[in-house]
Amino acid sequence: MIKNENIEAELLEIGINSYIHKSAVIRGVSGPAKKIKIGDHCYIGENVQILCDNFELGDYSKIHHNTNIHGYKPCKIGHNAWIGQYCIIDTIGGTTIGNNCGIGAHSQLWSHMKYGDTLEGCKFLSEAPLNIGNDVWFVGHCIVSPITAEDKSMAMVGSVITKNMEMNQVYAGTPAKDITDKIGRPFNQVTTSMKFKKLNNYLVYSKCCNSSIKIVKSIEDFNLNDKISYFDVSSRTYTKKNLPEEIKFMKFLLPEKAKFIPFNSNF
Structure with missing residues (x-):
């Protein structure tokens, strides 16, 4: 077991140049996490709580202050994630978020619904995986049920998403509906x-x-094998070597100019 102030995990991996605020708490649901893996050049802000038994976060990802990530099933978040302040990400049903995803401030992503007394006949009791693809963007103040959001889909501010989101489509409203025919594809x-x-x-x-x-x-x-960082625009991958100019270029590109993930990444 590795203990470091507010971080408790049996297996802990924290990449280079990653910053975790001293007030952040990272552990399992009811004790040390089994596995915590945080990539290179990440940022985890003030009062962030990650209470998850198995948690992974990719390179150059940011989790801003007062965000809460919790649950006993795995939570895996890919490279270049941007998660705004005061977000909730629930992993009780299992949560996977792909590469290059944005989750705007005050959004809530849920993978379960529990509370009503089942002995008294409450029929609302469920948990299901939440699967978010690559390049998905919840603009802000979104509430998301355990759905599948396909690559490059987008939900406008204040959306309540109860159904799956199709690839490269825009959704808005309560409940959210496809408005792509009105405003075009993302x-x-x-x-x-x-x-x-x-x-x-x-x-x-x-x-x-x-x-x-x-x-x-x-x-x-x-x-x-050489000392050059290659960026391929077709696959959106780069030869990660953590060279100073490579890091500088990646930080220049993120978040809105371009997003690349390491070649042969397992995310």
């Missing part, structure tokens, strides 16, 4: 050439050393 189609040109422009604006970073159009151009 993501437009962009060619590889357009992305290649735009990311090279970002590299110039970032003032990072372009001899340390190379933008490519295919992972076939990766060289894992």
Whole structure:
């Protein structure tokens, strides 16, 4: 068991350059967690509570102050997550959140419904997995039932989501309905050439050393053995080497310019 002030876990992994505020509490539901894994360059803010027996958080993810993550089933959150202040993420039914997801402030993500007296005949008792895909965005003040949100789906501010969200669709309202036909899809189609040109422009604006970073159009151009960080615009992956210029470029790109995950990542 590893104990470090407010962090208690039998297996604890915290990546490089990750910041955890001294007031944050990270442990299991009723004692030390079995496994806590926090990636590189993460931020966990003031008064965050993570009470989860098995919790994983990917690189460059941020959990802002007064957020609560709790439950006895695993919670896995991918790379580049942005979770606003005062959010609730429930993992009693099991919660998986993909890469590049945004959860706006004061949102609540639920995977169970329990309280009514079943001896007295209350019929509302359930728990089910909450599965959030990649590039999903709950804009803020959203309440989410145990649904599946497909990649690039989006819920506007104040939405109450009770049904699955389809890929690259926009939802709004109480209960939330698909409004994509009124405002368009969240993501437009962009060619590889357009992305290649735009990311090279970002590299110039970032003032990072372009001899340390190379933008490519295919992972076939990766060289894992040299001292250059490669960014492939087709797969949205990069050769993570934790070089200073790579870290500087990633921080320049996040959260709204571009999001990349490590090549061969298991998230």
